[in-house]
Amino acid sequence: MFYFDPLYWVLLIPAILLSLYASLKVKTTFSKYSRVSTSSGMSGAQAARRILDMFGASEVRIEAISGRLSDNYDPRSKTLNLSEDVYGDSSLAAVGVAAHEAGHALQHAKGYAPLALRSGLVPIASIGSNLAPMLIILGFFMRGLGGLSSLMIQAGIVLFSAAVAFTLITLPVEFNASNRAMSLLTTSGVITSEEYKPVRKVLNAAAMTYVAAALAAIMQLIYYIMLSDRRR
Numbered sequence: 001m002f003y004f005d006p007l008y009w010v011l012l013i014p015a016i017l018l019s020l021y022a023s024l025k026v027k028t029t030f031s032k033y034s035r036v037s038t039s040s041g042m043s044g045a046q047a048a049r050r051i052l053d054m055f056g057a058s059e060v061r062i063e064a065i066s067g068r069l070s071d072n073y074d075p076r077s078k079t080l081n082l083s084e085d086v087y088g089d090s091s092l093a094a095v096g097v098a099a100h101e102a103g104h105a106l107q108h109a110k111g112y113a114p115l116a117l118r119s120g121l122v123p124i125a126s127i128g129s130n131l132a133p134m135l136i137i138l139g140f141f142m143r144g145l146g147g148l149s150s151l152m153i154q155a156g157i158v159l160f161s162a163a164v165a166f167t168l169i170t171l172p173v174e175f176n177a178s179n180r181a182m183s184l185l186t187t188s189g190v191i192t193s194e195e196y197k198p199v200r201k202v203l204n205a206a207a208m209t210y211v212a213a214a215l216a217a218i219m220q221l222i223y224y225i226m227l228s229d230r231r232r
C-alpha cells in the first residue's frame with residue numbers, strides 16, 4: 001500500500017537512485033581493476049593469508065566460495081570466504097576485496113567494539129525489517145480497533161528503528177575495515193604506493209553501497225513516522 005503513496009516515493013527516490021549508482025559504480029570499478037595485476041603477483045587469497053599471519057590472526061581460515069562479490073568474514077567459524085574472482089586472482093580489485101575481509105577478521109581478533117555491537121543487532125534488525133512494515137500496514141487496516149492499532153504502528157516503528165541502527169553501525173565497521181585494508185596492504189608489501197589509489201577506489205565504491213542502504217532505511221523510518229502522525 002505504501003507504493004501508492006506519492007510521499008513514499010518523494011522520500012525514497014534519492015536513496016534508490018544513490019543505491020543504483022553505487023551498485024553500478026562497484027561493478028564498473030571492480031571490473032576495471034580486475035584487469036590490472038598487482039606488481040607483487042599475489043592473489044587475493046595469498047594477500048589475505050599474509051595479512052592475517054603478519055597481524056595476529058593466523059588462526060583464521062581462508063576458503064573459496066561461489067558467487068560474485070559474495071566475499072565475507074564469518075566470525076563464528078573464523079573463516080574468510082573469498083569469491084572465485086577474488087580468491088585466485090592477482091588483480092588490484094581482488095587483493096583490495098580480500099584485504100577488506102581480512103580487515104573484518106582483524107576487527108574481530110582485536111575486539112573492535114562496533115563489530116560486536118553490529119553482530120548483536122543482527123537478530124532484532126532482521127526481525128525488525130521484515131515484521132515492521134507488516135505491523136504498520138496491519139495497524140492502518142485495523143483502524144477500528146483504536147488503541148490496539150496505534151500500538152501496532154508504534155511497535156512497528158520501534159522495531160524498524162533497530163533495523164536503521166544496524167545500517168548505521170555498519171558504516172563505521174565498513175569504513176574501518178577498508179582503512180585497515182589499505183594500511184595492511186601497503187605495510188605487508190602486497191601493493192606498492194602507486195597501486196594505493198586504484199585499490200582505494202574499489203573499496204570506496206563498495207562503501208558507497210552501505211551509505212545508500214543506511215539512507216534508504218532512515219528515509220523509510222521517517223516515512224513511517226510521518227504516516228503515523230498523519231493518521232492522528
Ligand SMILES: [Zn+2]
Nearest residue numbers: 100104174177
Ligand atoms: Zn565489509
